[in-house]
Amino acid sequence: MTGHASRPALADTVWPAVPPGALVLVPVGSTEQHGPHLPLDTDTVVACSVARRVADALPPGPYGRPLVAPPLTYGASGEHADFPGTMSIGHEALHAVVVELARSLSLWAGRVVFVNGHGGNTAALDTALGLLRAEDHDAAWTGCEVPGGDAHAGRTETSVLLHLDPGRVRLDAAVAGDTRPLAVLLPDLMARGVRAVSPTGVLGDPAGASAEEGRRAMASMVSTTVRRITAWTVDDRGRLADPARPPSVSRSQGPNAGHP
Template identity: 80%
Template sequence: MTVRRGLSDAVWPAVPSGALVLVPVGSTEQHGPHLPLDTDTVIAHAVARRSADALATEPCGPLTVAPPLAYGASGEHADFPGTVSIGHEALRAVVVELVRSLSLWAGRVVFVNGHGGNTATLDSALGQMRAESHDVAWTGCGVPGGDAHAGRTETSLMLHLAPERVRFDAAVTGDTRPLAVLLPDLMARGVRAVSPSGVIGDPAGASAEEGRRAMDTLVSCAARRIAAWTVDGRGRLAAPARTPRSWAASR
């Protein structure tokens, strides 16, 4: 099987017809005083690239990874300079048109989402696309047990992926209450009203090794979901009931 990890590096005659295309979706938004604005995009892109590698032994046909979509629905971070949000309506339109365009030559399309604020938009857009008979789905990059935003989880992931871009000496503890408790205030007043630093969680104790383990978990989860291809009405890829035989044999 041919694996083209980067669509942006390809020339058109080399693009395989009917390919499975992974599209990373991130954001450009504040991640506290210590992480770069493109943190969600970096993580989603890494999960997509590594998932493509992990799927190389699966009967998925040819694969390619599209350039990441670096802007999302980040209105809750609008009070922080540097945040660039295109909002839900614009993001929805972009996702719909991406699917329609990709479907002219691709087979299946999977959006790999790195920003929680994009979730409702992806549900809506991909629900519509599936109703139009497009073979499309999405999966997220949430780490089980991880904190919400710019805390230990994302800091560890970035220490693993791009340590030179982490300003760890500037890291501060943010609001450490559970996201479920904070969500009403976040939705009503934005992140700054809850955490003036923009951090929701605590970066203390973050490490590159912890980030490596978290990334391995994200990639394993994404690859297994893609290989199983169980999709609900919102376009979400579900965890397989049991590990597919071909996946187990490749580990």
């Protein structure tokens, strides 16, 4: 993966070096099909990359530097279940994992932020973080979205992966899928799953994707997440609001504007 992160990963740290009260970022991804050209862990790669770069960009707090926890690599991906390779734990299990992780982290950490790379996780994160905040845990979540991005495995995600890990992108296998807006596709996606709408699993068109476009998209996701954490305005679902955007249009989805 290109780039670097100077902040230590929590998994590489020994316990005496973990600062009590630290801000902890927990990437949340998925293991699901991303068309014939992107790897199954695309959402996890994006969430981890955003979390690492955000930790690098944030200044040390009163309890030391931000830490990036190991990612949650399985999410709620039932809409992709008809594609081999997809592994989903569903909303109920994801909700339980997020709640118990945050309760555990609260024994020594300060704030906890779940950095989400898969839009299908939204419902579980909303209910989990709503419960956690009702229990007075200083926790929240935020999505990795690119305004105007296509829905799934299209130009946006392909560009981001070309920037982050180009050797894992199979451009020779990339094909266009259903390019209609997500709002139009959503009823069918909810009722019948992605395969019924797009046999290739692509919602969008990877054509024109580039590493430079991916670099700009990644920079946008990182700067948005830094703003949200710095402002720390949290709604009743535990979502961090973006102070640069009106709440009515602020969306917490996957690594594009409406990632299913």
